[in-house]
Every structure is written in structure tokens, then in C-alpha cells.
Amino acid sequence: MSTKITSADDLLHLAGDAKTLEAGRRLFYSKRWRLVGGDGQWLWGEFPFGNSDKASETAVELTTGRYFCNCRGRQRPCAHGLAIVLMLKNDQERITVGQPPSWVRSVQHRATKPPAPVKDDLAATDRRSDRIDLMTSGVQELELRLLDVARRGIADTLAQGPDPFLSAAARLTDAKLPGPAGVFRRLAALGPDGNETDIARALGDLYLFVRAWKNRDELPKDRYGELAQFAGLKPKKEEILSRPGRNDHWLVLGVVEGAEDRLRFRRVWLRGEKSKRFALVLDYAFGEMPYERSWPLGASFQGAVHYYPGSYPQRAVFPAPTPGGRPYDGLVGYEEIKHLKDNYQKALALNPWLYAYPVYLANVTPVVGGRETLLVTPNGETLLLDPNYEGKYRLLALSGGGSIAVFGEFNGYHFNPLSLIGGGGILAA
Structure with a gap:
């Protein structure tokens, strides 16, 4: 359950979905690419917009797996970034080794620019x-x-x-x-x-x-x-980054996307290997604008997470994640619903505004009874699924009538599955 950037394949594994990766493969074959180059640390290229002089300007930081592009694609990495990585893998003769053009230097500067100082005027x-x-x-x-x-x-x-x-x-x-x-x-x-x-x-x-x-x-x-x-009164990002970070090996355990009008949001749940703590990274994007970073389900990242202030902090900022580089270990889940609810009550006593509580259940069996879907533990305890959850039949099919390990969000009354964990990795629920 980890991603290590040692080859082009590792960069391709950061693709958010199969559709974007396939679009990148189609762009790979295009003869319209220009100024494709690299210097060992960065890879870049330009792909024209239609018949105009303007182009998508795409760059990839090879050592960290960060993708940058000025296109309007929602995913990062986008198809343009994946296409030039496919060139690195399959057709390196198309890549000119040299100094980056001015727009790439601007991207590099933004990538390394320290946070602006907090203004308190x-x-x-x-x-x-x-x-x-x-x-x-x-x-x-x-x-x-x-x-x-x-x-x-x-x-x-x-x-x-x-x-x-x-x-x-x-x-x-x-x-x-x-x-x-x-x-x-x-x-x-x-x-x-x-x-x-x-x-x-x-x-x-x-x-x-x-x-x-x-x-x-x-x-x-x-x-x-x-x-x-x-x-709705959030601290500034610079203020959060000034707080001590928690360095760990973080696993992407669940991703939720939604929208309100034209404002899209994404909740990403990370779990620390050593700390055994969860961190919630919340991203927003307006209209068709892409999110700043891709968080593939099941990937792992190393780095320092900075939590928002609070007596039971969950939301966090992850400013500089790097690929995990080794297998993720130590994922332990609840065996009994009673322990889950006891810990939830303790968390709620510390933070009464806790509307989403991350939960990993290690051994439950999905059962559909009438209009309700339940998760049942070996000792007969039950947990009611969110009535708006639409994947109950997929859950039943993947379980095959047996037990499964599942991660999701608990609100005190219902459980909303986000991912299934097994020997084959992590799957969206």
C-alpha cells in the first residue's frame, strides 16, 4: 500500500482514475507536442490549444511526483502530465535534455516558495x-x-x-x-x-x-x-503551518467528493502509521478548476501534517507530501462496535462539533434486511449503514456473504462506507 518514485511507472500510479490515464495514453501518441524537455529533476512540455498559439504548459517534479499544468482538467495529474511521463517511459528520444524555459522556472519557484508571513495589522x-x-x-x-x-x-x-x-x-x-x-x-x-x-x-x-x-x-x-x-471562521493557512507538524507515514484510506452549486469539495482521510492518528485534508475547487493535488486511494505519503487547532483535532494541512517509499504497516481496526461507540463518545466530549468520525472495522459482514443495511460483527453487534449510501449491493457482492474490512465515516447514528481493505489493496466502497 505505498508509492515510491523510482521510475516512470511510479509516477503513472499517481493517476486519479483509469479514464485520465487512458486520455494521457492518447495524448502520448500525438505529434503536436512541442518543447518537451527535462533536466533529471523536472520534466516539461507544451501542447497547443486547438489552432491557437496558446498551449497547455505541463511540468512534473520527478522526485516528489508533483504535477503542474495550466489546463482546465479537474484531475491532477491531468492527461497532459501523464502523457509526458509516458514519453519518459516509452520514448525518451522525444525529450530534449537542457535548461527549463521561463514558465517552468516560474513553476519551480512557486513550488519552493516559502509561506508568506502572517499579517496581523x-x-x-x-x-x-x-x-x-x-x-x-x-x-x-x-x-x-x-x-x-x-x-x-x-x-x-x-x-x-x-x-x-x-x-x-x-x-x-x-x-x-x-x-x-x-x-x-x-x-x-x-x-x-x-x-x-x-x-x-x-x-x-x-x-x-x-x-x-x-x-x-x-x-x-x-x-x-x-x-x-x-x-466558518477558519485560521489562515500560514498560521496552521506555523504550528508543529506531525511527521509520519500516511496512508490514503478514504476519499469523498461532492459539490454545492459550482463549488466542489473533497475530503481525504489519511492515517498515520506510527501515530495511529487520522488526518482530514479538505480541498475546494470552483467550477471546472482542478484540485491542487491528487490523492490516489491506497497510496502512501511521507511528511509532516499540520493540524488545525482544537482539543480533538482532525482537519489538517499536508504541505509537502512525498511518496511513502515502503509498505504501510500497522493498520488495526475495531473488532467490536461497543469499542467504536465508546471512543466516539470520548471524542465528542472533547469536540461537540465532530460530525464525521473516521472508523476502520476489521471484521464485519454486510446484511440487508428490508430497507436497512447492517454491518454485523462476529459477536452479533450491528451498525446501521447510512440510508443514503448507494453501494450496498456492491458491498454484498465483494463480501461474497463473508466478512470484510471496511473504512468509513460514523456520525453517531449511521456508518458511511468509503473503502474496502484486503490483500489486493484498497478499493472504493
């Missing part, structure tokens, strides 16, 4: 103060909305359909409160399958947020940091 302080005032007004409106639901009753709110939830989400978004807004959007998405219990839990969590925000000045620093992150 008066203007920045004023902007932050203005935003907190706006958020506070949004919290006050949220409290009135929650009290109105309590007076009218959840059943009456459900009868109005998703519109009240969507309206609340829009108002909270305007108040720079994306975390609470997301809760209302999830409630709106429940549709006719939603029930009063689901809504009551979510509204209770939101009321807890309201009370915590009103008393935020009394919270310990880490607790305040987690509250602010859920509300």
Missing part, C-alpha cells in the same frame, strides 16, 4: 471584528428561528417541505455561517424520508452552537477554535 483586525459582528447577528437570527420551530412543532415544520430549511441556510450563508447553513441544507435534502428524530437531533446541535457562541469568550482556546471553525 490593524486593518486585518478590523475586518475580523466586522465579520464576527455579522456572524453574531446571524446567530441571533438562528436562535429566533429555532425557538419558532420549537413553538410550532417539528411536524408542522416538516409539513412545509424543504423551503424553510433552504431559506434558513441562505440567511446563515449571508451571515458568514457556512457550518450551521450546511446543517439546514442537509435537513432540506432529507426529503420525504426525513423523520422528526433526525430533525430534532440536528436542531438540538444547532441550539448547542447558539449557546456556545454566546459564551465563546469563556471557552478554553482550543474549544473556541473548534467552535469558530464550525461557524
